[in-house]
Amino acid sequence: MATFNMQKQININVLLKMLAGNHTLSSIIDILNENKIKTNKQKAIYLMHRLRKKGYVKTEKLSNNKRVYNISFNNKLKGFNYYDIINENSPIKLAIHEDYKIYGKKKSLEEALIYALNKKSVRSLLAILALFKKINNWSLLYKLAKKEDLQRQVGTLYDIARTIIKTRKMTKRFRNLSLPKKTDKFLYMIDNLKSKDFKDIEKTWKIYIPINKIDMEDYRKW
């Protein structure tokens, strides 16, 4: 009982800082012991209970039935992140950067797609291909893409997605309005990065594609 009382003395903010990130119960025990907080399974569960009560813990179950705890102050905030939407809908998961939270709005796949496209990372581009499976508000997507001048990039990703997954059908209006004109120059999705695959799609949209076919392995298993 004495040790139990001692645990109560641990400042919740210090605990949060120490354990921020993704953990299993055993990694939590290891970290606490490394930080000279003597912990066994029971104590670790109690400390997790304290963090959960404050709203800092989100739990996920893996396929092997193991629990993974995401510990972060941001879990307390009610809003959502565009990465949450992508991770809920894609086999390729993205590490959540808590740099943009949204409150009081409906989760929009279209907004998430444009947000991730702007991040200019290969993994983000791969992850958002899955969103075309559910995207059906093409007029909203066109409006958002036009605002950022990304219509051709969206069209390119849609055509790539169709090579590997079943998607909703893009409207003719979106396609016709987005296809490049003769005078348009080739553009990079990610600066100076292009693959040897998807040459037809590259020519159609005049966009250099940074994705290789081999990068899409996760979609084959999906």
Next chain:
Amino acid sequence: MVTIEEQEELFLDISRKLKKKIICYAIGGTAMMFLGLKDNTKDIDLVFENEDNRKTFMKALEELDFKKLDSMILYGKKPNQPELLKRKEQERIDLFTPEVISFVFSENSKKRAEKTHQFGENLIIKIANVHDIILMKHATDRAKDITDIKSILDSEKINWNIILEETKNQLSLGKQRAALDLGLFIENLEIIGIKIPKDFSDELFKVFENQVKEMKKRKDKIG
């Protein structure tokens, strides 16, 4: 006291009343709550880029029954005081534009505000970086500000170079007392047992000395 949940609700209510999209910056206790450094705050501090945006925001607050207060009560004769609005005995909101008493919320400060929270369609709040929170806390210099700085220093890794560079930047923006005021504030922190790196204090003193020399030179030229 406003909790994080109440603050979120309030920002959503404000967003629903706003007639146009507004970007502002959370500073002080509000920023600290978004960064997980505080559980509640006495007042909500926001900085606006221009008067027009502040007026639009104030209009939304007035529609939510907030009433204007005299800022002299809280800030005395300090310059660049905020507009203060309060609803009954609940939350008080301080609206600055873009100077926070003796601190200019500079372009660098805006760049450092990387975390963003969007409420509904119209309200986008960027969260000031901890370094700027410290600098602004010294500018407002209210009773609770030292406690807040202590809790920031206890839990965040501070790059004192950023604070030094921003102080130089404030000098270049015409805030002649920036180095002196920060130096005095740092001394107060040390008195209550907060450790400040000696290198930083020495560098800050050099900046102050150079500034005095420059001023003397200018005075001699005029004289």
